[in-house]
Amino acid sequence: MKNYNSLIFEISQPGRTAYSLPKNDVDTVELNEELPSHLLRSEEPELPEISELQLMRHYTALSNKNFGVETGFYPLGSCTMKYNPKRNEVAAKMSGFSAIHPLQPTNTTQGALQLMYELQEDLKEVTGMDAMTLQPAAGAQGEWTGLLILKAYHAKNGEGEQRKKILIPDSAHGTNPASAVVAGFDVVEIKSNERGTVDIEALKAAVGDDTAGLMLTNPNTLGLFEKDIAEMAEIIHDAGGLLYYDGANANAILGKSTPGMMGFDVVHLNLHKTFSTPHGGGGPGSGPVGVKLHLEPFLPVPRVEKEGDRYVVSSDYPDAIGRVKGYWGNFGVNVRAYSYIRTMGPEGLKQVSESAVLHANYLKSRLEPYFKTPYPQYCMHEFVLSGSNLKKHDVRTLDIAKRLLDFGIYAPTVYFPLIVEEALMIEPTETEPKEMLDEFADAMIQIVKEAEESPELLREAPHDKSVRRMDEVTASRKPVVVYQK
Template structure:
């Protein structure tokens, strides 16, 4: 095994250094003279000691182990792992964007304000909303902010204490009920009908004077368009509730329809999904929210406003829910999204959705003979399969996902949504070539045949990775998160 596949501590040697510093002319004051005695180390910290080349090989080796959209097909359902054009990365690094500071005088940041204003205008058109806030830093934070707007609206109408329930379909993203709870609401689950859509009768039975609103994704998490959306909106509005649009799946409707046309009152967008900025994954994201006119007063503050003299920051919004993120969200992400929208144009964005829907339906048609398809309708940008047929041979959905790694593909989302047993959730996006889609389909078909004829090949996978099957339960319950030189878990 090469040394750069080892831990830094394993290749460390006392006295080895990766740097050489010149002598300093600054007087050195002993640490003991500055810090309290109980904070002074009695012996040096045990840090790895390596040469510069060893360090470079170690971290380069780690980076080569990473899987991303630029290294292979990434069909993670409901997450839209699409390619991020590098021109947008370059634009976000322009010195005028990269070197500004949020506290510099307004008159020196007019270009940044104008870009954000224009992005807001673009997103208003995309969503059919009347006002946009770029503050939320991610989709989940956008959900939370939108629900705070629900609460502020009902409180302004004197119904804040009465309207305590948020309705959430059983196929919803997990962030929906979580955001509702964090916002202080009680969650009521709405069962899907046999077609995988919101059950109208179940919805009618659930709404009432205590309903604050309904959270909905359209198309939903099964990849199906809610064909009864106008009736759904009417039912919620007649009960005095509001309708929230989870924009996670907007990649399927760009240029085709808008949440505003469907009857939604509040919307959030995941810019990393539909508008091709880097996916959050713990890093910077952006989840702007949009509202109809009658909710504009409650948007986060401060806000960017256009005046005759230019752009200014407005803070006088007494009904606003307040600030949900420092300044105006993650500016660099917003620059990338604006660049993407401008480069694609209206026709290009519509083509994005058309291609995403075409790709999903093509893959679904190719795989339907080999896997169970719980819903037969045409899908939008993503679809679900079930591994129930394979389960009868002793092969679980997790086994299928592990075996896909041997073919060089990232596995799709598994076991979600929860309403589909042995679920595989696949989203190919518009950025994949037909050859890549066919290669993925061929791999899935081969796995299905192996599950039928020689299931142990699948249940033993993966075979080509440095790490095989992990004891995920023990790893979650008893994690080892620090280096232990004599730890039995690290012995080879």
């Protein structure tokens, strides 16, 4: 008997089907004469043949192997994998939102347009910006969109060819330099100081008349709030550059401060991280971009606007950078974010940040005695430890992460940020109870003791998962992605 760790091809038997279709009553068309020979199949496709019951068992077994926030603790630093209230899922599935088409006439989609318009207004309040677009489908696309806006601004001022450099701290999100390169800029890295924040003297030395702007992740990937923002803003603006705020870590500042208050010109948010959407496995996401008034002409089109008591869509903006996503952006994610914001209200959003910061500092205080702490000051919503003190036992951070899986806990982000040796990046979020934080801390402390007494236990972990350690170098360089008998 095949077990349900088997591939679907391995339980296949000729002649079995998991579906039943009525007889085809549509005339078939012979395409063989119209298609070139290299596009014609010479053999039947090798598809699995199984019964409906086998199909259901197979995919149910696969789903049971998945891990998510509703399965257990998921302290993935920088990703904010927090619990998402089900009321927001219910709202997104309402037929008035889920069954509409983006090409419907606007007089038939007034409710959806109202939601988008009001969400834009809410996000303007959250960020301190003057205008907002919901088009970008993810954080990285939001970064790219913001940089294109920045680029268009300099071009409009006749400095497009001159201002080619984007300054990015070494504590930034990894997508920042990638987005800048894709947008056509040269990247200049700014080193951190001994406190883990931007080195102001290094920033001053890098700024010039070729500076297009500064991209700042705040709090940065070390979980630290940049305390010299006002001085940074003055340095960049005096040089004719603009300030870009990576708002993916907005979970730490809701109701406390805004990028607009800090002097930034453009910001993106990750709605799926801060404002509720399950987003494991690379999606779905939404990365709205907000700008100050002087950058509003360059926002993408079409734009959702209000005229009297009606909501309209307009593309009449000659300086706009164009469309960056099909239709209106990732609408379902926007519905969830709208529901989340309206449910929480201003005080609720403020409490989100207060709880996230409190939880992170509590965990940090419990774990500091057992790991190296590269930056001992108070953190924001996440923090970074170093497992380098365990290298003397021939134990690496990867071994800690693998061993955590045996405790039913998802591993934190490891080896990032790159400026910390053997990094462990931990974000508990605001939705976890203290008992779960203590369970995680106890597991981490036990793993440290195991590293000292039985290091092979860690090096061979995980012990009870269907997939054990693999040769990661070979898997990366010679991946097997096609099934063969």
